[in-house]
Amino acid sequence: MENGQSSVSRDAASTGEVSAVPAADITAICAAFDNDSHRMLDILRTVQDRFRCIAPSTMDAIAAQTGLTRIEVEGVASFYSFLSLTPRGRVTIRLCDDIVDRFTGLADVTAAFEDVLGIGIGETSADGAFSLEYTPCIGMCDQAPAAMINDVLLVGLTPQSARSAAEALMAGKTPEHLISDRFDELSPQERANRMVENNIRHAGEVLLGPVPADAGLAKAVEMAPAQIITAIEDSGLRGCGGAGFTTGRKWRFAAAETAEKHYVICNADEGEPGTFKDRVLLTERPHLLIEGMTIAARAVGAREGILYLRGEYVYLRPLLEEVLEQRRRRGLLGESILGIEGFDFDIRLQLGAGAYICGEEGALISSCEGLPGEPKTRPPFPVNRGYLGFPTVVNNVETFCHAARILDRGAGWFHAMGTEGSHGTKLFSICGDCLNPGIYELPYGHSVWDILEMASGQEAAAVQIGGPSGTMIARDSFDRKLTFDDLATGGAIIIFNGDRNILEIVEYYMSFFVHESCGYCTPCRVGNVFLQKAIAKFRKGLANPDDIDYLKDLSATIIETSRCGLGMTSPNPILSTLQNFPLVYSAVSKPSKDGIRDTFDIQSAIDSARKIAKRRSYLYDRDFTK
Amino acid sequence: MSPDQKNEAGFTFTIDGVEVTARAGQTILEAADEAGIYIPRLCDHEGLRHQGSCRVCTVKAGGRSVAACTQPAEAGQTVENETAHLTKMRRDLVEMLFHEGNHLCPICEASGNCELQAMAYRLDMTDATRFPYLEPCRAVDATHPDIALDTNRCISCGRCIRASQDVDGKGVFGYVGRGIHRRVAVNGDNLADTDAEVTDHAISSEVCPVGCIIRKRVGFATPIGERKFDKGLIGHEIEEKRK
Ligand SMILES: Cc1cc2nc3c(=O)[nH]c(=O)nc-3n(C[C@H](O)[C@H](O)[C@H](O)COP(=O)(O)O)c2cc1C
Numbered sequence: 001m002e003n004g005q006s007s008v009s010r011d012a013a014s015t016g017e018v019s020a021v022p023a024a025d026i027t028a029i030c031a032a033f034d035n036d037s038h039r040m041l042d043i044l045r046t047v048q049d050r051f052r053c054i055a056p057s058t059m060d061a062i063a064a065q066t067g068l069t070r071i072e073v074e075g076v077a078s079f080y081s082f083l084s085l086t087p088r089g090r091v092t093i094r095l096c097d098d099i100v101d102r103f104t105g106l107a108d109v110t111a112a113f114e115d116v117l118g119i120g121i122g123e124t125s126a127d128g129a130f131s132l133e134y135t136p137c138i139g140m141c142d143q144a145p146a147a148m149i150n151d152v153l154l155v156g157l158t159p160q161s162a163r164s165a166a167e168a169l170m171a172g173k174t175p176e177h178l179i180s181d182r183f184d185e186l187s188p189q190e191r192a193n194r195m196v197e198n199n200i201r202h203a204g205e206v207l208l209g210p211v212p213a214d215a216g217l218a219k220a221v222e223m224a225p226a227q228i229i230t231a232i233e234d235s236g237l238r239g240c241g242g243a244g245f246t247t248g249r250k251w252r253f254a255a256a257e258t259a260e261k262h263y264v265i266c267n268a269d270e271g272e273p274g275t276f277k278d279r280v281l282l283t284e285r286p287h288l289l290i291e292g293m294t295i296a297a298r299a300v301g302a303r304e305g306i307l308y309l310r311g312e313y314v315y316l317r318p319l320l321e322e323v324l325e326q327r328r329r330r331g332l333l334g335e336s337i338l339g340i341e342g343f344d345f346d347i348r349l350q351l352g353a354g355a356y357i358c359g360e361e362g363a364l365i366s367s368c369e370g371l372p373g374e375p376k377t378r379p380p381f382p383v384n385r386g387y388l389g390f391p392t393v394v395n396n397v398e399t400f401c402h403a404a405r406i407l408d409r410g411a412g413w414f415h416a417m418g419t420e421g422s423h424g425t426k427l428f429s430i431c432g433d434c435l436n437p438g439i440y441e442l443p444y445g446h447s448v449w450d451i452l453e454m455a456s457g458q459e460a461a462a463v464q465i466g467g468p469s470g471t472m473i474a475r476d477s478f479d480r481k482l483t484f485d486d487l488a489t490g491g492a493i494i495i496f497n498g499d500r501n502i503l504e505i506v507e508y509y510m511s512f513f514v515h516e517s518c519g520y521c522t523p524c525r526v527g528n529v530f531l532q533k534a535i536a537k538f539r540k541g542l543a544n545p546d547d548i549d550y551l552k553d554l555s556a557t558i559i560e561t562s563r564c565g566l567g568m569t570s571p572n573p574i575l576s577t578l579q580n581f582p583l584v585y586s587a588v589s590k591p592s593k594d595g596i597r598d599t600f601d602i603q604s605a606i607d608s609a610r611k612i613a614k615r616r617s618y619l620y621d622r623d624f625t626k
Numbered sequence: 627m628s629p630d631q632k633n634e635a636g637f638t639f640t641i642d643g644v645e646v647t648a649r650a651g652q653t654i655l656e657a658a659d660e661a662g663i664y665i666p667r668l669c670d671h672e673g674l675r676h677q678g679s680c681r682v683c684t685v686k687a688g689g690r691s692v693a694a695c696t697q698p699a700e701a702g703q704t705v706e707n708e709t710a711h712l713t714k715m716r717r718d719l720v721e722m723l724f725h726e727g728n729h730l731c732p733i734c735e736a737s738g739n740c741e742l743q744a745m746a747y748r749l750d751m752t753d754a755t756r757f758p759y760l761e762p763c764r765a766v767d768a769t770h771p772d773i774a775l776d777t778n779r780c781i782s783c784g785r786c787i788r789a790s791q792d793v794d795g796k797g798v799f800g801y802v803g804r805g806i807h808r809r810v811a812v813n814g815d816n817l818a819d820t821d822a823e824v825t826d827h828a829i830s831s832e833v834c835p836v837g838c839i840i841r842k843r844v845g846f847a848t849p850i851g852e853r854k855f856d857k858g859l860i861g862h863e864i865e866e867k868r869k
């Protein structure tokens with residue numbers, strides 16, 4: 001069961017064979033990417049978009065063009081959720097299945113889509129027109145429930161709006177025309193703003209207040225690369241993607257490497273459930289981001305950069321492509337930037353395809369190289385040998401934006417904000433049970449209470465700081481501070497009121513990690529499945545007190561032996577709730593009467609046999625005829 | 627890789643208190659092997675690239691848990707290997723591999739020659755299990771005239787993948803899927819559809835640690851008592867170097 005085929009194979013049965021993709025099309029698509037196997041993700045994304053699936057014969061053709069084996073192509077095609085080996089619908093509807101969506105009516109929205117389209121979750125309609133599926137957090141938790149319809153975003157869904165969207169699609173309307181009848185005439189910025197709200201609730205001094213165009217870059221070109229790095233170091237800037245590594249040091253390490261090339265990569269994968277601040281920066285401050293990347297390029301001597309955009313944010317692609325093009329035209333990207341001889345830097349956009357692990361920097365680099373999104377063995381670290389083996393700086397969107405502002409306003413200005421060890425401001429994406437979900441730019445050091453007051457969520461019973469891989473705290477800890485030393489977060493703050501079932505949240509988060517583990521290493525691949533099953537036992541009331549020790553023990557093994565940050569943090573939903581909400585567990589676990597642990601559930605064990613035999617069990621079912 | 631090492635000559639560090647000499651660029655596991663200290667491992671195999679996926683070789687180096695097969699040895703480092711704590715971690719990992727697939731030792735032709743089984747003995751995996759069995763439904767591929775694949779027994783060590791790519795220069799095997807669905811698959815519709823040959827290094831008895839890659843018509847030929855691990859615990863050849 002566990003390792004059986006996923007729902008895609010069922011789709012194939014219902015839609016029949018797709019006609020073979022013409023060889024000329026494959027040749028042309030591969031040629032558009034120079035037949036370069038490192039662009040495999042782009043090639044496969046293009047094939048998927050045009051032909052709805054990547055069939056074995058297609059993989060053979062792609063392998064022949066790019067000099068790989070078919071199994072290598074299949075390894076990539078089968079890794080990413082947005083690629084499929086069997087046909088998906090011409091319109092693929094992906095409903096965001098985050099816990100926040102579940103708590104804001106996802107079930108009714110799903111029912112509306114299923115009813116109108118006549119297919120269930122995981123199915124494709126017989127005519128190949130529609131697929132309906134669930135996908136983990138798409139970064140719209142402040143406007144849940146949300147859905148991706150091909151490359152279009154729908155937010156704030158209700159059963160009514162879901163029904164009318166589905167009916168319009170059934171009537172032949174394109175996803176784009178659900179947004180506006182004049183969609184084609186809208187600018188990329190207008191399209192993005194029509195689809196998704198920014199919900200900026202509090203603009204701080206650094207990022208979301210007024211920002212003069214390219215003022216940081218103007219200062220940077222007057223400085224030597226070493227001076228730029230010193231300024232970033234002096235500012236105290238630490239990475240905003242979650243790990244909090246000192247940005248200046250990272251740049252210094254990369255700059256110190258002598259190599260033929262250096263690379264600068266922006267991590268816009270933003271996959272941690274409940275995090276959506278990079279999405280707002282990409283929409284509202286795209287120039288500032290590219291400015292920051294350009295400054296980093298000057299600091300480390302990079303001529304090429306990559307902006308890795310998660311597949312869920314594909315609706316922002318036209319906007320970002322336009323910004324890159326504008327900057328090339330204005331001499332802010334390309335050769336001799338701002339007229340300076342030898343200052344050459346350009347950026348390509350790399351779309352992801354539905355894999356949270358690609359936010360981990362090694363996996364991100366693998367993905368940019370056209371490989372499955374698997375983390376890399378460390379050492380070597382990316383700053384020493386990263387993308388294609390060259391020294392590479394990987395930073396979060398927000399980190400680059402801060403860097404550009406620091407160059408403009410000075411290290412001291414940034415350093416003075418926040419607290420010791422946590423300098424400057426931070427974007428917090430706040431969602432869940434509060435009146436004002438959205439983006440808050442605040443200096444480090446605020447308490448959780450402060451945040452709850454600002455967002456009007458004072459009723460909170462639990463707050464998840466830093467998403468599933470972070471910590472869940474209870475009311476007695478709400479005076480703790482948001483800093484790197486106390487409660488560190490890449491930005492996610494998810495508020496839950498007293499009506500929410502903590503174990504339901506934990507079970508959801510564990511299913512998220514099971515879905516998103518890359519599967520490379522044993523403890524994360526297998527151990528998380530065991531944790532998920534153990535939590536399910538608690539939810540069913542089948543757990544006994546020993547199971548609490550089992551959870552802790554298994555978690556410790558996974559954390560200690562996993563290969564990357566995913567497995568090292570995936571047991572956190574369990575461990576932090578065991579610590580901060582112990583009653584939730586003890587309330588549903590009871591010692592077994594006979595001293596036997598009921599790991600074996602006879603009822604579920606005989607269930608399939610009961611179905612096959614179409615009769616009750618003489619031993620284990622009561623005789624209802626009496 | 628480690629620029630701070632004096633020169634190519636060598637340096638020392640300790641494993642469980644025993645002083646070990648290593649050369650720059652060696653991993654902890656390579657240095658340990660040469661010194662006659664066995665660090666348990668499943669995905670790592672002599673002559674193949676290091677992969678670092680099974681995590682059975684986890685050691686504590688300078689207090690930090692790392693995979694010995696990929697971690698460079700460092701001068702002066704203190705490494706813990708055979709502690710009760712690490713043996714427990716390793717036993718959990720081996721047990722996870724047993725539960726992830728379908729391993730029925732009594733009917734498996736690899737029994738006695740199987741590294742997974744031998745590792746369970748070495749790590750004393752004798753207590754009643756706490757883990758659930760995942761009982762996956764996996765296909766057997768018997769299409770090839772000389773070779774069969776029973777992926778129920780596969781532990782995803784990837785040794786066959788590396789052996790085929792790097793030693794045979796072929797690429798018969800590869801990983802597909804993600805997470806718990808990640809598994810080893812063949813480069814074609816089935817094994818007969820590939821260029822695999824029974825003489826490939828990847829197919830040889832030493833590469834697959836379990837009974838997944840089967841050479842047809844030779845099963846059960848070795849009598850009990852003469853099988854690979856009837857003679858001693860896994861790793862004893864390495865440990866004998868020190869005696
Ligand atoms: C499982 C996992 C997922 C991650 N996801 C992201 C992400 O979506 N965005 C991000 O910037 N960093 C993410 N990171 C952190 C990156 O590995 C890396 O530390 C970060 O991009 C470095 O940039 P920074 O120093 O500017 O934060 C993730 C790490 C792990 C282990």
Ligand code: SF4
Pocket residue numbers: 357375516517518519520521522524525562563564565566567568
């Ligand atoms: S911990 Fe292991 S399986 Fe999990 S994501 Fe990282 S490398 Fe992959």
Ligand code: FES
Pocket residue numbers: 666667668669670677678679680681682683684693694695696
């Ligand atoms: S032997 Fe080191 S991880 Fe498998």
